[in-house]
Amino acid sequence: MPRLTDARKELRRSQIAEAAVRCFSRNGLERTSIADITAESGLSAGSIYAHYRNKADLVRAAAREVLVKRADVLGEYAAADAPPDPDELLSRLIAAIDPAEARVGVQTWGEATTDPAVRDIVVDMTDRMRAMLHDCVTAWLVKVERQEPARARELATPIAHRVMALYQAELLYTALRSATEGTAS
Amino acid sequence: MPRLTDARKELRRSQIAEAAVRCFSRNGLERTSIADITAESGLSAGSIYAHYRNKADLVRAAAREVLVKRADVLGEYAAADAPPDPDELLSRLIAAIDPAEARVGVQTWGEATTDPAVRDIVVDMTDRMRAMLHDCVTAWLVKVERQEPARARELATPIAHRVMALYQAELLYTALRSATEGTAS
DNA sequence: TCACAAACAGAACCGTGATTCTGCTAGCGT
DNA sequence: ACGCTAGCAGAATCACGGTTCTGTTTGTGA
Numbered sequence: 001m002p003r004l005t006d007a008r009k010e011l012r013r014s015q016i017a018e019a020a021v022r023c024f025s026r027n028g029l030e031r032t033s034i035a036d037i038t039a040e041s042g043l044s045a046g047s048i049y050a051h052y053r054n055k056a057d058l059v060r061a062a063a064r065e066v067l068v069k070r071a072d073v074l075g076e077y078a079a080a081d082a083p084p085d086p087d088e089l090l091s092r093l094i095a096a097i098d099p100a101e102a103r104v105g106v107q108t109w110g111e112a113t114t115d116p117a118v119r120d121i122v123v124d125m126t127d128r129m130r131a132m133l134h135d136c137v138t139a140w141l142v143k144v145e146r147q148e149p150a151r152a153r154e155l156a157t158p159i160a161h162r163v164m165a166l167y168q169a170e171l172l173y174t175a176l177r178s179a180t181e182g183t184a185s
Numbered sequence: 186m187p188r189l190t191d192a193r194k195e196l197r198r199s200q201i202a203e204a205a206v207r208c209f210s211r212n213g214l215e216r217t218s219i220a221d222i223t224a225e226s227g228l229s230a231g232s233i234y235a236h237y238r239n240k241a242d243l244v245r246a247a248a249r250e251v252l253v254k255r256a257d258v259l260g261e262y263a264a265a266d267a268p269p270d271p272d273e274l275l276s277r278l279i280a281a282i283d284p285a286e287a288r289v290g291v292q293t294w295g296e297a298t299t300d301p302a303v304r305d306i307v308v309d310m311t312d313r314m315r316a317m318l319h320d321c322v323t324a325w326l327v328k329v330e331r332q333e334p335a336r337a338r339e340l341a342t343p344i345a346h347r348v349m350a351l352y353q354a355e356l357l358y359t360a361l362r363s364a365t366e367g368t369a370s
Numbered sequence: 371t372c373a374c375a376a377a378c379a380g381a382a383c384c385g386t387g388a389t390t391c392t393g394c395t396a397g398c399g400t
Numbered sequence: 401a402c403g404c405t406a407g408c409a410g411a412a413t414c415a416c417g418g419t420t421c422t423g424t425t426t427g428t429g430a
Binding site for chain 2: 406407408409410411
Binding site for chain 1: 376
């Protein structure tokens with residue numbers, strides 16, 4: 001095999017990362033061994049190390065994977081032309097939470113406490129999501145509350161902050177609720 | 186040494202648990218070895234195992250330690266006879282957050298995702314704190330907002346829920362903010 | 371189609387770290 | 401004051417798991 005085409009290579013990487021996320025959601029970041037990921041992905045240890053420098057690197061990729069997916073969900077609302085009010089926005093976000101990903105997300109927070117690279121990923125994605133939320137809320141203020149754009153942006157900041165906080169708390173509750181009991185899904 | 190008096194025994198246990206918390210706040214739950222705790226506490230491995238069944242048991246004790254301390258802070262407000270309004274309550278709680286304990290708290294959440302015993306501790310303490318918050322808010326509604334007790338209790342529920350969520354989110358932000366940079370304190 | 375280097379499987383290696391074991395020591399009941 | 405036994409220190413053990421190494425295979429560019 002010569003160097004894989006970029007598309008194929010990316011496919012393998014995400015195949016590994018997705019298997020890792022599944023393992024992590026079951027057993028946590030530190031309790032899943034490379035052997036577990038090997039079994040889950042169907043690939044071998046050697047292969048994994050051809051795509052990721054080491055386990056920490058893989059953890060970071062998994063963190064990015066989960067967070068990006070969450071941000072994407074939000075991105076769709078940001079582009080909507082009928083912006084929902086903050087309460088509605090929040091409950092839609094909450095409805096879109098997947099328990100398994102919530103668990104990995106919360107684990108990621110814990111890891112961010114220790115690993116600077118993961119911390120940067122978490123902070124970056126959080127900021128990005130909050131910015132999107134800010135856009136959503138601003139759009140709502142302008143379109144349905146008839147605020148002037150400048151004033152709306154200003155008012156939106158604390159609201160976006162609150163929505164984000166409530167969303168993250170709900171993420172935590174979902175993770176805790178689904179731990180132990182729900183091995184499926 | 187015969188069996189230590191209960192007070193002394195409890196003292197040793199908390200000496201170990203506190204050292205563990207300090208280690209955890211620096212390096213995370215899984216990256217601190219028994220040797221680290223040995224060094225931090227000044228005790229030996231053998232001694233630690235005389236007081237805790239194993240590392241998981243110690244982690245649970247540390248989790249309980251941190252959460253109970255947090256709940257105690259709140260407990261004082263609950264007993265206050267001049268109950269603050271929810272915003273004030275929240276900002277006082279936030280002001281009382283210690284970065285090191287915030288980090289361990291967040292790590293604990295991640296662990297709760299995987300370890301049922303830790304999960305139970307976290308859920309239990311969260312519920313307890315929310316109940317206290319509920320009492321605080323109810324007292325405020327009765328005393329300064331002049332609501333009838335029954336109605337106040339009803340109104341307090343969603344408010345307490347929100348305050349708790351916002352508090353937890355702030356805990357997360359503090360943990361993330363203080364990670365990496367602040368090795369001191 | 372061919373050849374070569376990258377991707378891959380799987381075993382081997384090796385360090386790390388939890389736990390246990392062996393004595394020694396010191397606090398508490400008497 | 402004395403002795404017994406639980407605390408305790410510190411070394412030894414032992415398994416686990418991350419990483420690397422050795423071939424083998426296979427996809428891709430020419």
